[in-house]
Amino acid sequence: MFICATNQDSNGTIFILAHSSVPREDEENWLYFLRHFQNAGLANSITLFMSDRDKGLINSVRKVFPDIPHSKCLRHLSENFKKSLADKMQIF
Numbered sequence: 001m002f003i004c005a006t007n008q009d010s011n012g013t014i015f016i017l018a019h020s021s022v023p024r025e026d027e028e029n030w031l032y033f034l035r036h037f038q039n040a041g042l043a044n045s046i047t048l049f050m051s052d053r054d055k056g057l058i059n060s061v062r063k064v065f066p067d068i069p070h071s072k073c074l075r076h077l078s079e080n081f082k083k084s085l086a087d088k089m090q091i092f
Contacts, residue, residue: 001025003033005042017042027056034064043068053080 004019018037022029037043049061049070061070 001029003029005033005037025054025056027059030054030057030060031063034060038064 001022001024002019003022003025005017006014007017008014018033018040020029020033020036022033043065046065046068049065049068050073051057051061051070053072058070061068
């Protein structure tokens with residue numbers, strides 16, 4: 001599993017701040033990643049975390065960065081809603 005932290009500049013360009021390869025996406029690996037991210041000083045100017053709804057990541061952000069708000073990505077929420085709706089609308 002490849003996990004990363006990205007940022008977006010004022011021109012809309014997305015760039016990678018940090019990345020890691022981990023055996024699975026879970027709270028333990030997100031804690032590892034976020035603590036190294038924090039220790040490297042990469043989070044000094046972060047004002048918001050935005051992610052998908054991965055519970056391991058959400059819990060890890062709360063533990064490592066309790067004062068930084070967390071938001072869920074609207075694109076991921078929209079895609080999940082469309083998929084859920086499409087699954088329910090299938091005609092047999």
